[in-house]
Amino acid sequence: MATGITRRSVLSGMMAGVTSLSLSPNIYSRVGPLDHIVRLSSNENPYGPSKKALLAASQASSMGAYYPSKITMELIESIAKKNNLNTSQVTLSSGSNEVLSAAVVAWGKRGKILSPEFTYDLHLGYAERTGTQVIRLPLDSEMSIDLDAFEDAIDDNVSMIYLCNPNNPTGKTIDGDVLRNFCRRVGRKVTVLVDEAYNELTENPKYSSMADLIKDDENIIITRTFSKLYGMAGMRIGYAMGRPDLIKKVRNHVMAWPNIVGLAAANATYEENDFIEYSLNRINEGRKIVNEVFRNNGIEPLPSETNFVCADIGRQVSEFEPKLREMNVQVHRAYPLYPRHLRVSMGKIEDLERFSDVFTDIYQA
Numbered sequence: 568m569a570t571g572i573t574r575r576s577v578l579s580g581m582m583a584g585v586t587s588l589s590l591s592p593n594i595y596s597r598v599g600p601l602d603h604i605v606r607l608s609s610n611e612n613p614y615g616p617s618k619k620a621l622l623a624a625s626q627a628s629s630m631g632a633y634y635p636s637k638i639t640m641e642l643i644e645s646i647a648k649k650n651n652l653n654t655s656q657v658t659l660s661s662g663s664n665e666v667l668s669a670a671v672v673a674w675g676k677r678g679k680i681l682s683p684e685f686t687y688d689l690h691l692g693y694a695e696r697t698g699t700q701v702i703r704l705p706l707d708s709e710m711s712i713d714l715d716a717f718e719d720a721i722d723d724n725v726s727m728i729y730l731c732n733p734n735n736p737t738g739k740t741i742d743g744d745v746l747r748n749f750c751r752r753v754g755r756k757v758t759v760l761v762d763e764a765y766n767e768l769t770e771n772p773k774y775s776s777m778a779d780l781i782k783d784d785e786n787i788i789i790t791r792t793f794s795k796l797y798g799m800a801g802m803r804i805g806y807a808m809g810r811p812d813l814i815k816k817v818r819n820h821v822m823a824w825p826n827i828v829g830l831a832a833a834n835a836t837y838e839e840n841d842f843i844e845y846s847l848n849r850i851n852e853g854r855k856i857v858n859e860v861f862r863n864n865g866i867e868p869l870p871s872e873t874n875f876v877c878a879d880i881g882r883q884v885s886e887f888e889p890k891l892r893e894m895n896v897q898v899h900r901a902y903p904l905y906p907r908h909l910r911v912s913m914g915k916i917e918d919l920e921r922f923s924d925v926f927t928d929i930y931q932a
């Protein structure tokens with residue numbers, strides 16, 4: 568299956584016809600971690616993109632002179648079909664951060680956005696800088712999203728609730744039926760934006776996804792990405808699903824559209840079940856390793872159904888993380904709100920083995 572070396576050789580093979588163009592020899596060091604760096608900081612999936620995705624991307628890049636046309640609709644159709652929707656219920660963007668930003672900016676014009684205090688928030692920062700008011704609500708004592716607090720906080724000035732399920736950086740998942748009932752109830756007053764970037768990695772993606780509510784015309788928008796399960800973070804393909812009127816509003820606020828290379832790769836890999844299974848197996852294997860590293864050091868990690876694990880290591884991450892970095896192991900930097908919580912992303916298995924050794928040495932020193 569795809570490994571860094573194989574991917575390079577696949578690409579070299581594909582480029583064989585244009586070798587006279589002499590490519591920059593250090594291209595890999597400019598688009599990913601250097602060989603000696605273990606990068607476990609950005610929730611990427613180094614087992615992607617699949618070979619099929621790479622081949623499609625390479626072919627599409629030869630048509631780079633042209634704007635995307637039919638290929639955009641092909642991906643929309645595939646996503647709609649897989650989720651039992653029609654094409655007016657899906658829109659694409661350059662990474663899901665873009666549809667998230669479009670949604671919070673659009674709804675921010677009409678009122679405040681409620682969000683968990685400890686969550687993915689690049690799009691929320693963007694909305695704030697463009698004039699939207701964002702209210703952040705604390706997690707509960709178990710570090711779960713406190714849905715009751717959200718319900719209590721709704722008033723006439725709130726237009727949208729943003730929820731990330733599973734949540735980043737905790738990795739915790741809200742129970743599917745609990746969230747379904749919540750969305751149905753509060754959807755009468757405000758739109759619920761559910762970020763499902765990690766949904767496909769959960770034990771039961773169908774149960775934990777809110778996609779089935781779209782058929783009932785509920786007041787929700789769901790976002791997903793090709794950056795995680797499909798290992799295509801650098802190819803920037805994301806999408807939103809929802810009622811046609813809501814999706815139209817999101818689409819009208821999107822500024823960064825997908826590119827043909829990412830679209831071709833996404834089309835090629837979307838239903839690639841062998842690769843999906845392989846990717847999931849590697850991520851689950853990696854998560855076991857990281858959970859074990861923590862437990863062997865007397866640390867209980869938060870339960871994660873994602874490609875990252877978060878744990879209270881009982882020490883200041885602002886002091887601990889630089890020591891890992893000195894040993895060429897990169898994890899997420901300290902979170903000001905939870906200064907003892909360390910988040911580790913799944914890398915390749917050999918990277919996680921290196922993390923295991925380095926973490927244990929430093930922790931036990």
Ligand SMILES: Cc1ncc(COP(=O)(O)O)c(C=O)c1O
Nearest residue numbers: 662663664687735764792794805
């Ligand atoms: C919860 C969540 N949502 C959205 C994104 C954005 O992903 P992308 O823009 O690559 O689709 C990320 C990225 O890490 C994330 O963690």
